[in-house]
Amino acid sequence: MLAPCLNAQAGAGDLLVSPARVILDAKTRSMELILSNRGGASGTYRIRLAQMVMTADGGIENAPAAPAGSTDPTELVRFAPHQVTLEPGQTQVLRVMARKPADLADGEYRVHMIFQAVPPDLAGTTEPPKEKAKGVSIRLVAIMNLGIPIIIRQGELVVKTGLADLQLRHEQTQDVLSFRLTRTGNASTYGNLKATFHPKDGKSITLGEMVGVAVYPPLEARNVKMPLRLPQGMVLKSGILRLSFQTEDKVAPEAEAQLEIP
Numbered sequence: 001m002l003a004p005c006l007n008a009q010a011g012a013g014d015l016l017v018s019p020a021r022v023i024l025d026a027k028t029r030s031m032e033l034i035l036s037n038r039g040g041a042s043g044t045y046r047i048r049l050a051q052m053v054m055t056a057d058g059g060i061e062n063a064p065a066a067p068a069g070s071t072d073p074t075e076l077v078r079f080a081p082h083q084v085t086l087e088p089g090q091t092q093v094l095r096v097m098a099r100k101p102a103d104l105a106d107g108e109y110r111v112h113m114i115f116q117a118v119p120p121d122l123a124g125t126t127e128p129p130k131e132k133a134k135g136v137s138i139r140l141v142a143i144m145n146l147g148i149p150i151i152i153r154q155g156e157l158v159v160k161t162g163l164a165d166l167q168l169r170h171e172q173t174q175d176v177l178s179f180r181l182t183r184t185g186n187a188s189t190y191g192n193l194k195a196t197f198h199p200k201d202g203k204s205i206t207l208g209e210m211v212g213v214a215v216y217p218p219l220e221a222r223n224v225k226m227p228l229r230l231p232q233g234m235v236l237k238s239g240i241l242r243l244s245f246q247t248e249d250k251v252a253p254e255a256e257a258q259l260e261i262p
Contacts, residue, residue, distance in 0.1 A: 015037060016036040017034070021148060022150045023151045043086055043117060045084055045085075048113075051074060052112040076100055104154050106156050107154060107157070109151070149216070161181070162183075163257035166259040168241065177195055177259075180224070181221065188214055191212075192211050192212065194208070195208040198240045207229055226243075239261050240261065
């Protein structure tokens with residue numbers, strides 16, 4: 001699984017990558033990423049591409065081997081540099097470019113760019129430390145990873161997003177709205193979720209929001225849990241709980257669903 005951030009460890013520092021998602025298409029064939037060390041120590045990071053898949057619960061893990069003869073999306077992306085060392089507060093530009101062959105079939109191709117924090121004493125090596133034959137001591141080296149999606153789009157793409165199976169649950173001390181975010185078509189979906197409660201008597205109120213939620217092919221549905229923030233003393237009853245999903249490129253919600261609360 002990919003770590004959501006890089007924490008200071010063994011001088012690795014805190015790495016911030018912006019933007020956190022790259023789309024390369026006919027209009028945008030290259031993009032610059034800004035790498036920033038927000039920690040208090042120097043950090044070295046190795047950068048590579050990997051094929052990953054999304055699980056039904058929204059996790060990201062290594063993809064199985066691609067069938068022989070299929071397009072390898074890691075071959076569609078070029079980037080430089082492949083390793084950086086950043087002092088505290090220092091930034092550096094990393095350039096990402098699409099390299100699409102003329103006969104590339106229409107569709108969306110995705111890889112993850114992995115930023116691997118290298119402990120200071122290993123920064124000059126190209127491979128992880130190997131176990132020595134003699135001696136009984138064991139050295140454990142924690143290596144933190146950060147991954148961002150690089151999406152290459154080719155030709156005509158169609159995607160439709162939906163919301164299904166809304167359920168209101170009480171977990172520990174908090175109300176949680178669980179549901180499925182669905183996707184059909186030959187592209188990923190990506191947007192923001194908002195839950196609002198509309199009482200029969202009174203004004204509507206926003207109870208929950210989630211930003212930058214995606215479903216990547218070939219996954220068709222992702223299970224999502226949204227914690228709800230209720231004002232002090234409020235109880236959910238006698239109203240409608242509405243959920244919406246909105247993409248960045250559209251004014252109106254891409255998908256909506258509701259749950260009646262007795």
